[in-house]
Structure formats: structure tokens, C-alpha cells
Amino acid sequence: MLVDALTFVGSALCLLGIRTAEPPLGPRTDSRFGRQLVDGVRFTVQDGFLRTFAVTGGVLNFALAGAGALQILFLVRQNDTPIAFAGVLIATAGVGGLVGAAMSGWIALALGTARAIVGVTTAAALFGLLLPVTGPGWGLAFFAVGTVGQTAAVVAVNVVMASFTQRYCPS
Amino acid sequence: MVTSRVIAYATAAVGALVAGGLGTVFGVRAALWVLALSALAAVAVQVFSPIARSRDLSTAYAPPAKASPSAVRR
Numbered sequence: 001m002l003v004d005a006l007t008f009v010g011s012a013l014c015l016l017g018i019r020t021a022e023p024p025l026g027p028r029t030d031s032r033f034g035r036q037l038v039d040g041v042r043f044t045v046q047d048g049f050l051r052t053f054a055v056t057g058g059v060l061n062f063a064l065a066g067a068g069a070l071q072i073l074f075l076v077r078q079n080d081t082p083i084a085f086a087g088v089l090i091a092t093a094g095v096g097g098l099v100g101a102a103m104s105g106w107i108a109l110a111l112g113t114a115r116a117i118v119g120v121t122t123a124a125a126l127f128g129l130l131l132p133v134t135g136p137g138w139g140l141a142f143f144a145v146g147t148v149g150q151t152a153a154v155v156a157v158n159v160v161m162a163s164f165t166q167r168y169c170p171s
Numbered sequence: 172m173v174t175s176r177v178i179a180y181a182t183a184a185v186g187a188l189v190a191g192g193l194g195t196v197f198g199v200r201a202a203l204w205v206l207a208l209s210a211l212a213a214v215a216v217q218v219f220s221p222i223a224r225s226r227d228l229s230t231a232y233a234p235p236a237k238a239s240p241s242a243v244r245r
Contacts, residue, residue, distance in 0.1 A: 037173075040172075040173055040174050041174050043174075044174040044175060045174075048220060048221035048222070049220075049221060049222055049228060050174075050175065051220075052216060052217055052220035052221070052222050053175055054174060054175040054178045054179075055178075055213070055216045056213045056216065056217060057175055057178060057179040057182075058175075058178040058179055058181075058182040059182070059209065059210060059212050059213035059216070060210060060213050061179045061180075061182045061183040061186060062182040062183065062185060062186035062189070062206075062209060063186060063206045063207065063209050063210040064183070064186070064210075065182075065183035065184070065186035065187045065190075066186035066187055066189055066190030066193075066202070066206040066209075067190065067203060067206050067207070068187070069186075069187040069190045069191060070190050070191075070194050070199050070202055070203060070206075073194070073199055074199045074200070074203060077199070078199055078200060111226075112225075112226035112227040112228075113227050113228040114222045114223070114224075114225050114226055114227055114228045115226055115227075117217065117222060117228075118214070118217045118218065118222065118223055121213050121214050121217055122214045124210065124213075125207075125210040125211045125213065125214055128206075128207040128210045129207045129208075131203050131207055132200050132203035132204045132207055164228050165172060165175075168228075169172060
């Protein structure tokens, strides 16, 4: 809670620290909000890349949020994990996220952005398959490796997809 | 960008609900198997999508992007 609050303060300070003046947006061809919404949806659905990104994000979020909802229950009730250790295990997933973010640029360069997306999404799915294999005791290693690897992969693929989208999309 | 965000947040909520339902009916471990396997659908979609056709998205599509079938560009 306290850490959360501190990170929010940090984030606010960082935002205040941005001194770059944003260039004013170009004139809108159509100022009606509803119209813009429809345009955005149509653009995303018609474009092969963006459609794939949207489906990828949707499927991964479905699986991750679902697993996230069950993980504490799964660790504590099914695998007799002490509650504090369950917390540590779940927190290590965040470390995976940092690793994934740090490695994403390198992966995209090494494999190419398209192959990086497919490869890293595959890795995310494969790491996810380790989670249900988890058992009590040393079997928790499956959970640790699975959750760290999956979080790293999902963050990395999101960074690659989001950076590409930023360059690709019309404003 | 916005459209994919909406899809992402909506599916997360659905995922959590489905997970709860599956966990209640078939047990938590079975539910985790279903969820883990469902992530493979993302890979399947990508393999049959235009992104699987090139090594790099940016170099293959940067300047001649206007020739792509997406008609709506503002």
C-alpha cells in the first residue's frame, strides 16, 4: 500500500518533470467523438497488423487475468504454500516484467520485430503451461519459473507491439 | 491504440470471470490448464496473420504503408 502510494508520487513527479512542449495536434477532419471512435475501431479491424495485435493482447489478457484470479487460491489451498511465500512468488513475477522490458529492444533487434512478436508470444504461452504443473514443495519451482518467464515474455511482446504501433498509427 | 486497449481490458475481466467459473466447476488446476492452453490461441492467430510473413514489421511496411489494404487513414 505504502509502496504503491510512493510509486504514484514518483510517477506524478516524473510527469511534472516532462518539459517538452507537445506540438499542437493537426486539424481534425471530423470533430465528432462518436465518428472518431468508429474510425478507430474500423482502422484497427481492417489493418492486418493492428487486428493481430488486438487479438494477441485480448487472448493473453484473458489467460493472464484468469490465472491471476486463481493463483493465490492455487498456491495456498492446492499446493500448501505458506501465505508469505505465495506473496514472494507472485512478487517475483514483477521482476520478470522488468527483465522482459529490458530485453525487449534487444530481442526485437536480434529476431526482427515480426519474429520477435511471434516468438515471444509462443514463449509466453509455453511458460504458462508450467503453471498448472505446479506441486507442493519443490514443485513450486514450476510456478516460479512459469510466472517469471510468462510475465517477462508478455511485457516484452507488449513493448514491441506498442512501440511499433506508436510509429505505425496515424495520429 | 484505444480499440486494442478496450479489447485488452474487457477480455481481462472476462478471463477472471471465466476462471472463477471453471475453477468452481472443474477445480482450480483444471481451470489453469484451460487458461494456459487458451494462450496458445494467440500464437495460432499470429501464425496465420500478415505479421508472420516478414522478419521485420517496420522495414517491410514503413514507407509504402499507404499501399496496404487499410483504407482509413487520417
